[in-house]
Amino acid sequence: MKLKLISAVPAALLLVFALSGCGRNDDRLVMVTEATFPPYEFREGGKIVGIDVDLMKAVAKKTGRELVVEDMSFDSVIAAVQAGKADVAASGITVTDERKRQVGFSRPYVTAQQVVIVPKDSEIRGSADLKGKRIGVQHGTTGDLYVTKNIREPERFPNGSLAVAALDAGKLDAVVLDGEPSKVHVALHENLVILDEPLTTEEYAIAVNRKNTALLEEINAVIDELRENGGLEKIKAKYVKQ
Structure with a gap:
């Protein structure tokens, strides 16, 4: 999708994040996205749904967390992950060399x-x-x-x-x-x-803070499992009409 121009994260936020470790310390898995990008994320009946949401639901279930989805401008999703305000950004995010310097990326799950x-x-x-x-x-x-x-x-x-x-x-x-x-x-x-x-x-992947290697490994494991058991194709088929 989306090679968005990333605005700089305020130094104060980065300092707070550095002091707080790799991420938040509760049982939620906070995903930020821009919910205007069907079939990956969009609003339906007042809820945000789509391929990215279902993929992260699978990660949340596997890791025993509650998925919380927050809608924001796409230009802000990477910054939210960098600052520790969110665990992941899942928003049809294209993997680029510039982004790799800012966040960690999961294995690609879509070719676009x-x-x-x-x-x-x-x-x-x-x-x-x-x-x-x-x-x-x-x-x-x-x-x-x-x-x-x-x-x-x-x-x-x-x-x-x-x-x-x-x-x-x-x-x-x-x-x-x-x-x-x-x-x-x-x-x-x-x-x-x-x-x-x-x-x-291009290829889409999930963005995670570079320090949060444990979460990145969990996401990769779920993507691998869904790819092997056909679950990834089922998620895509749910939203992509042939």
Whole structure:
């Protein structure tokens, strides 16, 4: 998803965290996320649900903790983990070299792509046709980074649904977003389609404070178990409609 631009964690928070050890000392497993990214995290009936939530429920059950899910701006989730305000960030987070210097990452559990959404009657057929076009992205995502670096300065939106709405209203020529969320958005806008050619291939993982190696090992063990027994595919199939 999401190579978000991480804001610096205040020094005072880092000091508090350093003095408090690797994490919080209660029976909760606090997960932070941005709940506008279906099928990984979204609101349904007043609750936050999705692939990432079910994965962390499995971790909580295995480790005897109560899962608590907190919704916040994606730009804040890594900082919350760094400061010890949350145990994990699970929000369709793309593994990048820069992020590896800030947090520990679990084993990847999803392979994802950045794709291009256009109107059905668009002349855009691939990445080469995006030059000079009005392109919308979710602010700070890997789609934002790719478009900025390789094509042009995009128009940035707080979330994908707003970017897609602007495209449907004729205010943009294309939108670049993660593949599975794009399917959800396009299903709500009959005038839009996803191009066959993806722009990138990425991997999502769970972010944990670098000092909390015990929790990271627990998460990896659950991911391995779910992959071996088919549970990971069942979680994905629950939310991803073929």
